[in-house]
Amino acid sequence: MDWKEIIGIVAGCCTTIAFLPQVIKTWRTKSARDLSLSMFLIFFTGVLLWxxxxxxxxxxxxxxxxxxxxxxxxxxxxxxxxxx
Structure with a gap:
């Protein structure tokens, strides 16, 4: 594994882990009212394509x-x- 792959893995971990607080908060509060459905559908599609x-x-x-x-x-x- 070279330094470029290490940078990619660390960057991927950071951007992925950034979602955990929102997932945990939504699960605990049982409220997703403030989340934009259209934003998450577009984001989900983009991540799937990536x-x-x-x-x-x-x-x-x-x-x-x-x-x-x-x-x-x-x-x-x-x-x-x-x-x-």
């Missing part, structure tokens, strides 16, 4: 970061639907 891109070019940092982010964004979308 994941597909990462798979096509076989870029491990892109695959790992976007897999985790897609999972967390999916949880928030789920909460948005069930916690109306």
């Amino acid at each position: 994941l597909i891109y990462g798979i096509v070019v076989a870029d491990l940092p892109v695959i790992l970061a976007n897999s985790a982010t897609l999972f967390l964004a999916g949880i928030l979308l789920f909460f948005k639907v069930i916690y109306k």
Whole structure:
């Protein structure tokens, strides 16, 4: 693993972990009223496309970061639907 991959993995971890506080808060409060559904749908689509891109070019940092982010964004979308 070279320094570019390490930077990519660290960057992916930072941007993915940034979602955790929102997921935890939404789960604890059972409220997703302040989350924008359209923003998360667009974001979810973008992350899915980044994941597909990462798979096509076989870029491990892109695959790992976007897999985790897609999972967390999916949880928030789920909460948005069930916690109306």
